[in-house]
Amino acid sequence: MSKEIIYGLVLSGGKSMRMGTDKGAIVYHELPQREHLYHMLEEVCDKTFLSIRSEQVNEMPKGIHYILDNNEHRGPYNGILSAHKKYPNVAWLVLACDLPLMDLKGVKQLIAERNPKKVATAFAGKENRLPEPLCAIWEIEGLKQSITHLINGTSTCPRKFLINSDVHLVFPAEEQILLNANSKEEYEEAILKLT
Template sequence: MTSIAKIYGLVLSGGKSIRMGKDKGLIAYHGVPQREYLYRLLAEVCDNTFMSIRKEQTNEIGATFQTIVDEDVFKGPFNGILSAHKAYPEVAWLVLACDMPLIDVESLRNLIASRKSNAYATCYALKENPLPEPLCAIWEPYGLKMATSYMEAGRNGSCPRKFLINNDTHLVYPENENVLMNANSELEYQEALAKLA
């Protein structure tokens, strides 16, 4: 079960951004759309990088970005993650949600350096609330194979965090906990801008 798989990067940018009221992948926290910013961060540290998108987003993405279109087999973030796994089943995936405006390349390098390849995944977590952050994580091929079976069983919901809590997950604690901030609403968007100022 030990993995020596290459690490591919995946920007999850296929969500509907309902709470935010605008596409979170297009917010320019760093002068470019967030999905492009994260893609470039992942490209610095991964063997290959892709953007996970919905079919209707295909024409929005420039030719310089590789994409994987969600297959719409599963609900929630697993839709993008497992579509990527199906496309490249032999690799580990460093997954980033596009609602993480404060993540930086140093934190990604630290996560990779802390990788435990015989776990299902290596995830960031907060010390005071040590739950795995499945959308800032390295998912190993075997873990994704098991996640596919978990989702196909259809009895367990569609929460990646719940899956990781109940399986072999290696937790890593970031030096700067702000990097795990999620911005899913207008208020959180304003908080993120304040932290970046």
């Protein structure tokens, strides 16, 4: 397949323990957040999917494409590598469902600054310069290397993998789009920024 092809993946299969309610179902922009991000990625990706757990299937609206987590890996790698296993010959633009301030402008910037020769192109904050693995374009080679990384038992953290890999960092024009809403306090912060 062409290196130009990018599939979109909204990670929404987490248990949302800190939030106390499904983060993907929270409405910030008239739709549940996972659907809002899904439709945003549909505008810029060749195909788009939600990454979900099997018990979430009945919650999926008609017409939404999804990939079930295979439960072969822990944490976010579960969704990312389940998608890679199903479609191994494409790059994946991955967004976590807990990014309430992410917008189309930001997604387009990430795509415009993509470097397919690196293992991934990831957003990063200007100060900490740490790659955001759940707001990134993962190249095929990066996903293959991730599997080896997990088999070797080094770490199950996708950020640690990216920190130690050849990654292209992109600094968003509006850094607030990287706000993660994982708790009630962060939810309230996001709501304030959106009003």
